[in-house]
Amino acid sequence: MKKLAIIILLFIAGLYSFAQNDYYFGRDNQFDPKIPTPEQFFGFPIGSSLARYDKVVEYYKLLDNLSDRAQLEVIGKTYENREQVVLIVTSPDNQKNLESIRQNHLKLIDPKSSSSNNDQKVIVHLGYNVHGGEIAGTEAAILAAYYFVASTNNETIKNLEQAVVLIDPALNPDGRDRAASYFNTFKSFPPVSDPNDIEHAGGFTPHRGNHFWTDLNRDWFPLVHVESKARVDFYHKWYPNIYADYHEMGSNSAYYFEPSPPRSTWNPTIPEETYNVLNPILAKYYSESLDKIGSLYYTKEDFDNISPIYGSTYPDFQGGVGTTLEVGSSAGIEIETEVGVRKFSRNIKDNVVTSIAAIKAAVAEKDVLFKHQKDFFSSALSLANKRADKYIVFGDKNDNNLTKLFLDHLLSHKIDVYELPDKFSQNGKDFEPGNAYVVPFSQPQYRILNAVFEENTTFVDSIFMDITAWSTVHGYGIPFVKVKGAVRQGQKVTDIPQIKKGGVSQKSDYAYIFNYTDYFASKSLYYLLDKGVVVKAAYKDFSASVAGTEYKFNKGAIVIPVEYQNISSDQLYNIVKEAAELTNIKILGVATGFSTTGIDLGSNNIRRVEKPVVATLVGSGINWTDVGETWFLLGNRLNIPLTKINVASADWADLNRYTSIILSDGNYNSLSPNFIGKLQQWVANGGTLITSEGASKWAIDNKIVTGFVPDSVPRSKNEYKRLDYISQRENEGPQRIGGAIFNADLDITNPLAFGIVSRETYAIKTSNYKLPRPKSNYATVLQLTDKPQISGFLTKKNQQELKNAPLVVFENKGKGTVVLFAESPTFRGYWLSSGRILTNAIFFGSNLSSPGRYRP
Numbered sequence: 067m068k069k070l071a072i073i074i075l076l077f078i079a080g081l082y083s084f085a086q087n088d089y090y091f092g093r094d095n096q097f098d099p100k101i102p103t104p105e106q107f108f109g110f111p112i113g114s115s116l117a118r119y120d121k122v123v124e125y126y127k128l129l130d131n132l133s134d135r136a137q138l139e140v141i142g143k144t145y146e147n148r149e150q151v152v153l154i155v156t157s158p159d160n161q162k163n164l165e166s167i168r169q170n171h172l173k174l175i176d177p178k179s180s181s182s183n184n185d186q187k188v189i190v191h192l193g194y195n196v197h198g199g200e201i202a203g204t205e206a207a208i209l210a211a212y213y214f215v216a217s218t219n220n221e222t223i224k225n226l227e228q229a230v231v232l233i234d235p236a237l238n239p240d241g242r243d244r245a246a247s248y249f250n251t252f253k254s255f256p257p258v259s260d261p262n263d264i265e266h267a268g269g270f271t272p273h274r275g276n277h278f279w280t281d282l283n284r285d286w287f288p289l290v291h292v293e294s295k296a297r298v299d300f301y302h303k304w305y306p307n308i309y310a311d312y313h314e315m316g317s318n319s320a321y322y323f324e325p326s327p328p329r330s331t332w333n334p335t336i337p338e339e340t341y342n343v344l345n346p347i348l349a350k351y352y353s354e355s356l357d358k359i360g361s362l363y364y365t366k367e368d369f370d371n372i373s374p375i376y377g378s379t380y381p382d383f384q385g386g387v388g389t390t391l392e393v394g395s396s397a398g399i400e401i402e403t404e405v406g407v408r409k410f411s412r413n414i415k416d417n418v419v420t421s422i423a424a425i426k427a428a429v430a431e432k433d434v435l436f437k438h439q440k441d442f443f444s445s446a447l448s449l450a451n452k453r454a455d456k457y458i459v460f461g462d463k464n465d466n467n468l469t470k471l472f473l474d475h476l477l478s479h480k481i482d483v484y485e486l487p488d489k490f491s492q493n494g495k496d497f498e499p500g501n502a503y504v505v506p507f508s509q510p511q512y513r514i515l516n517a518v519f520e521e522n523t524t525f526v527d528s529i530f531m532d533i534t535a536w537s538t539v540h541g542y543g544i545p546f547v548k549v550k551g552a553v554r555q556g557q558k559v560t561d562i563p564q565i566k567k568g569g570v571s572q573k574s575d576y577a578y579i580f581n582y583t584d585y586f587a588s589k590s591l592y593y594l595l596d597k598g599v600v601v602k603a604a605y606k607d608f609s610a611s612v613a614g615t616e617y618k619f620n621k622g623a624i625v626i627p628v629e630y631q632n633i634s635s636d637q638l639y640n641i642v643k644e645a646a647e648l649t650n651i652k653i654l655g656v657a658t659g660f661s662t663t664g665i666d667l668g669s670n671n672i673r674r675v676e677k678p679v680v681a682t683l684v685g686s687g688i689n690w691t692d693v694g695e696t697w698f699l700l701g702n703r704l705n706i707p708l709t710k711i712n713v714a715s716a717d718w719a720d721l722n723r724y725t726s727i728i729l730s731d732g733n734y735n736s737l738s739p740n741f742i743g744k745l746q747q748w749v750a751n752g753g754t755l756i757t758s759e760g761a762s763k764w765a766i767d768n769k770i771v772t773g774f775v776p777d778s779v780p781r782s783k784n785e786y787k788r789l790d791y792i793s794q795r796e797n798e799g800p801q802r803i804g805g806a807i808f809n810a811d812l813d814i815t816n817p818l819a820f821g822i823v824s825r826e827t828y829a830i831k832t833s834n835y836k837l838p839r840p841k842s843n844y845a846t847v848l849q850l851t852d853k854p855q856i857s858g859f860l861t862k863k864n865q866q867e868l869k870n871a872p873l874v875v876f877e878n879k880g881k882g883t884v885v886l887f888a889e890s891p892t893f894r895g896y897w898l899s900s901g902r903i904l905t906n907a908i909f910f911g912s913n914l915s916s917p918g919r920y921r922p
C-alpha cells in the first residue's frame with residue numbers, strides 16, 4: 067500500500083515536472099525518463115526558489131552517474147571550499163574518445179600543425195553566474211544540463227555528435243551561494259514584487275564578487291584569484307570555439323547580446339571577423355530562439371570588447387568567440403518593472419533557450435569557427451613579425467618572488483617563455499640569468515602577450531565601460547625591456563622553477579640580516595613580529611662582509627639582534643629559519659655589527675619595528691571591492707590579519723588596540739563627530755591612518771589632515787554654453803578617467819618606499835579624484851611625472867591636469883601619521899607595486915618624520 071502511494075506520488079510529481087519541462091523547453095520535447103528532472107531532484111519547481119550550489123554539484127554528479135553523455139570534472143576549489151565544476155556533455159561515442167577529441171582540437175591552435183577541420187568536434191563553453199547576484203544563470207545551467215543529458219530529440223542527439231558542451235554552472239560559487247542564501251532568506255509566500263521589499267535591495271555584503279568581493283568578470287586576464295586561475299587552466303585544455311557568459315542588468319532592461327557597438331569597442335589586435343562575422347552569426351541564433359518565446363532583446367548599443375579582462379572577451383584573444391548574454395534582473399523571485407512583473411522563471415527560460423541556441427549555432431557554423439581559430443593563431447605570428455621589436459626581457463634581480471609571480475602569470479596564459487642564458491642590459495636596466503627571462507613576440511599567444519605588455523594611447527572612441535589600460539606588467543612593477551635586436555634564448559620554461567630555496571646562511575649569536583627588496587620580505591617580517599621576535603629596520607643603506615662575501619643592504623633591510631630577545635638563541639634561529647623558508651628568502655647570520663660601508667648594526671638609524679595590528683571599516687557607503695583588495699593583499703598574500711569593523715558600530719570600537727587603520731575609498735559622511743574626534747586622538751597618540759580616494763578627500767574635508775595647498779589651478783569660468791540634450795554623453799563621458807596607466811616617480815628615500823630600488827615606477831588612475839599638493843616639500847611619496855601617460859584613454863584636458871599630480875602623500879599629526887592615496891593602493895589585486903607602499907605604511911608609517919619632528 068505504502069509502495070503504491072509512493073508510485074502514485076512519483077507519478078503526480080512526474081506529471082508536474084513534465085509540465086515544467088513544457089514551460090522551459092516547449093511541448094515538442096521528449097526526455098529520457100530515467101534522468102530525474104531538476105524539479106524532481108531539487109524538490110521544488112525551478113524558478114520558485116534558488117538552488118543551493120552544493121545541490122547543483124550533487125545534481126551534476128548524479129547526471130554523470132546516470133548518463134553516458136555526461137562527465138563531471140572538478141576544476142578547482144573556492145576560498146570558501148566550494149568545488150568548481152564543469153559538466154562535459156557530448157554523445158556517448160564522443161565521451162569514449164574525449165581525450166583524442168581534445169588533442170585533435172588543440173591542433174587548431176598550433177600554426178605548425180596541418181589538421182583537417184572535417185574530423186573536429188566543435189567546443190562550446192557555457193559559463194553562468196560569474197556575478198553572484200545575477201541568479202538566473204545557475205538555474206539555467208541546471209536546466210541546460212538536464213536538457214543536453216536527457217533530451218531524446220533527434221536534433222539534440224545529432225548536435226551532441228558534433229559538439230562537446232562544457233557547462234560551468236557558477237563561475238563564482240561563493241558569490242552565487244551568498245546571493246542564493248540572501249534571496250531565499252527574504253523570499254515571501256506569496257512572492258512580493260514591490261521593489262521596495264528588502265528581498266530586492268541586496269544584502270550587507272554585495273552579492274557580485276567572490277569571497278574577497280572581487281569582480282571575477284574583471285579577473286580573466288589578471289588571474290589574481292583561485293577561481294579564475296582554475297577556470298583559465300581548464301579553458302586552455304579545450305580552447306572553446308564559443309564561450310557564452312551569462313549576466314544580468316537593471317530590471318527594466320530587455321535581453322542583451324552581441325554584436326557590440328561597431329569598431330569603437332573592438333580590440334584592434336583581434337581579427338574584425340570576430341566582431342562582424344562571428345558575433346552576428348550567434349546573434350542570429352539567439353534572436354530566433356528569443357523570438358519564438360516572445361522575449362524582447364537588443365544588440366549593438368552597449369558594452370565594450372576592448373580588453374581581455376572579461377569572460378566575453380578573453381575567448382576573442384584565444385581564437386574563439388566570446389559572447390555576453392544579459393537579462394534584466396528579477397532581483398529575487400519577481401519584481402515590478404516599467405512593463406510589468408519580471409519573473410525569475412522567465413529569466414531562466416530566456417537563458418535556457420539561448421544556451422540551446424549556442425549549441426545549434428556552433429554545430430551549424432562549425433566550419434567558420436574552425437577556420438577562424440586556425441587562422442587566428444597563424445595570423446598571430448604574422449602580426450608579431452610586423453613589429454619593430456622582437457623580444458621582451460623581464461626579471462628583477464633583487465626580487466625572486468616577484469619574478470616568479472610574474473612568470474607564473476605569463477605561463478597561465480600559455481605564453482612561451484625562455485630562460486635568459488646571458489647577462490643582458492638595455493635602457494639602464496640589467497638582467498641576470500636565473501632571475502630573468504626572454505619572451506619572443508613571434509608566438510601563437512602573441513595577442514595576449516601584447517596585452518600583458520601593452521602601452522597604447524590611441525583609441526577610436528572616448529567613452530568606455532571600464533579600464534582602458536589593462537597591461538599587467540606595469541601593475542606587477544617588474545623591470546622589463548622591449549628589444550629590437552637579437553636575444554639568445556635558453557631553455558623553454560615549462561613549469562615555475564623552484565626558486566632558490568630560502569634559508570639562513572648560518573646560526574648566529576650576534577644578529578641576522580635580510581634585504582627587504584623581495585616582494586615577500588614583508589611576509590617574513592610579519593611572521594617574525596607575530597612570533598614575538600624583536601626586529602629592527604635600517605633607515606639607511608649599508609654593506610657588510612659575511613663569511614668573506616660583501617653584501618649590500620638597502621634601506622628597509624631587516625636586522626634581528628640576538629640580544630634583547632625573550633627567547634634563546636636556538637629558538638630564535640629556528641624562528642628565523644621558518645621565516646626564511648616561508649617565503650624562500652635568504653637570511654644571513656652575521657658575527658659582527660661593524661659594517662664595511664654605511665651604518666653599523668647598533669646605529670640609531672636602525673630602528674625597532676612594532677608588530678602591526680590593522681583594522682578597516684566596512685559597510686554602507688564604503689567601496690567593497692577596494693576593501694576586498696586590501697583584505698586579499700594583507701590576509702591572503704602576506705598573512706597579516708585585517709579586522710573589518712562595521713562602519714555602523716565604529717563609534718563603539720576601541721581604536722587603541724590598532725596600530726594602523728585603513729579607510730578605503732567610500733563615503734564616510736555617516737561617521738559621527740564623536741568618531742572623528744576619537745580617530746584624531748588615536749592618530750595624535752601615534753596611530754597610522756591610511757586613506758584612499760574618497761576617504762582621503764573625507765580626511766582633508768574633516769581637517770584630520772591640514773597641510774595642503776588649496777587648489778592653485780584657476781577654474782575656468784563656467785560660461786553658459788547651450789548644447790543639445792543628446793550630446794551630453796559624448797561631451798561629458800570622455801572626461802571620466804576609466805583606468806589609465808602613468809609614469810610615476812617614487813621617492814625611494816622615504817620609508818614608505820622601503821624595498822623598492824627604482825624611482826621610475828608606474829601607477830594606474832581609475833578615478834578623477836586628485837589629491838591636493840601638500841605644503842611640506844618632503845611629503846609627496848609618489849607623483850606622476852610631467853609626461854605621465856603610458857597607456858589608456860585620456861582627454862587633452864585630463865592629460866594637462868594630471869601632470870605632476872601627487873598620488874601618495876603623508877602628514878605627521880601629533881605622534882602619528884596619516885598616509886593618503888589618491889587611488890586604491892592595490893587595484894584589483896594585481897597592482898603589487900603600489901600595494902607595497904600600503905604594506906610599508908603599516909610597518910613603518912609611525913616612524914615617518916617631517917622637519918618639525920626629526921626621525922632618522
Ligand SMILES: [Zn+2]
Nearest residue numbers: 197200313314
Ligand atoms: Zn554580470
